[in-house]
Amino acid sequence: xxxxxxPMALRATYLALHRRTxxxxxxxxxxxxxxxxxxxxxxxxxxxxxxxxxxxxxxxxTVRAMLAxxxxxxxxxxxxxxxxxxxxxxxxxxxxxxxFQQLMKAGEPIRAEMVDSLQPNEVEMLVKLLRKVAAxxxxxxxxxx
Amino acid sequence: xxxxxxPMALRATYLALHRRTxxxxxxxxxxxxxxxxxxxxxxxxxxxxxxxxxxxxxxxxTVRAMLAxxxxxxxxxxxxxxxxxxxxxxxxxxxxxxxFQQLMKAGEPIRAEMVDSLQPNEVEMLVKLLRKVAAxxxxxxxxxx
DNA sequence: TATTGTTATACTCTATAACTATA
DNA sequence: TATAGTTATAGAGTATAACAATA
Numbered sequence: 514x515x516x517x518x519x520p521m522a523l524r525a526t527y528l529a530l531h532r533r534t535x536x537x538x539x540x541x542x543x544x545x546x547x548x549x550x551x552x553x554x555x556x557x558x559x560x561x562x563x564x565x566x567x568x569x570x571x572x573x574x575t576v577r578a579m580l581a582x583x584x585x586x587x588x589x590x591x592x593x594x595x596x597x598x599x600x601x602x603x604x605x606x607x608x609x610x611x612x613f614q615q616l617m618k619a620g621e622p623i624r625a626e627m628v629d630s631l632q633p634n635e636v637e638m639l640v641k642l643l644r645k646v647a648a649x650x651x652x653x654x655x656x657x658x
Numbered sequence: 659x660x661x662x663x664x665p666m667a668l669r670a671t672y673l674a675l676h677r678r679t680x681x682x683x684x685x686x687x688x689x690x691x692x693x694x695x696x697x698x699x700x701x702x703x704x705x706x707x708x709x710x711x712x713x714x715x716x717x718x719x720t721v722r723a724m725l726a727x728x729x730x731x732x733x734x735x736x737x738x739x740x741x742x743x744x745x746x747x748x749x750x751x752x753x754x755x756x757x758f759q760q761l762m763k764a765g766e767p768i769r770a771e772m773v774d775s776l777q778p779n780e781v782e783m784l785v786k787l788l789r790k791v792a793a794x795x796x797x798x799x800x801x802x803x
Numbered sequence: 804t805a806t807t808g809t810t811a812t813a814c815t816c817t818a819t820a821a822c823t824a825t826a
Numbered sequence: 827t828a829t830a831g832t833t834a835t836a837g838a839g840t841a842t843a844a845c846a847a848t849a
Contacts, residue, residue: 630794649775
């Protein structure tokens with residue numbers, strides 16, 4: 514097994530997931546990445562844009578662009594933070610919550626398919642290994658030039 | 659463990675890899691995706707654009723755009739296929755081969771970091787599990803509406 | 804001084820549809 | 827008829843830098 518098989522396998526699997534999800538969500542007018550943003554709001558309630566960016570993870574200006582798009586479509590509402598006047602919070606509108614529920618349901622077969630392709634203990638193992646790798650990639654490193 | 663942890667862990671890990679790789683390759687003026695294309699040419703020699711698209715995997719028009727970009731920069735050369743006059747082949751130029759070698763070397767610490775974060779048998783297991791999931795996601799399915 | 808967000812800007816990747824040339 | 831590629835076009839995500847407002 515060569516060293517590049519891991520990155521390539523990771524890429525191939527993720528891209529397959531991403532394309533399947535995009536195709537599945539297209540009739541709802543939402544991309545896979547937008548779904549992740551909606552899911553972040555569904556889970557976290559009323560985070561600031563900064564918190565969203567950290568959580569996705571993504572860049573603040575990317576998050577801003579995505580939120581502006583979703584706000585235009587009535588799925589998301591942005592407000593001033595109650596105490597920190599620099600910050601803006603975002604939250605799902607009623608339409609946004611409904612859309613998110615539809616997407617969760619529409620995506621269910623894809624998630625089931627992934628999980629069903631493995632034994633239950635293998636799913637657990639895969640998640641554990643992925644998190645170990647992610648942690649190592651996200652570790653702050655001293656630049657060696 | 660909920661069902662969505664697997665897709666989310668997969669996404670988080672891949673994005674971490676992608677961002678690290680993009681940052682690492684930026685001084686060379688090449689993106690992570692362009693590197694995958696160069697690696698495809700390095701491995702397969704003189705494939706047609708169609709073959710590249712299948713292998714990456716990507717869309718023929720995306721591949722065309724990427725190849726045009728890389729050709730402009732002198733890393734790739736495109737020619738007519740010797741027997742199928744519809745087809746175009748692509749291959750690395752001398753500069754492209756050199757650039758690919760540099761990138762392989764520059765990317766080595768990232769690949770090593772991923773592999774070193776796991777036991778050897780865990781690396782093998784992870785690749786195996788990723789491929790099983792990818793296979794299930796790529797299976798042709800009958801549309802159920 | 805540091806942080807949050809905005810704006811302007813640019814690049815890359817993605818993908819569909821209509822088209823030409825060839826098999 | 828089907829396939830390989832091109833072109834036009836559009837949308838989406840990414841990210842940097844300069845900036846204003848606030849902490």
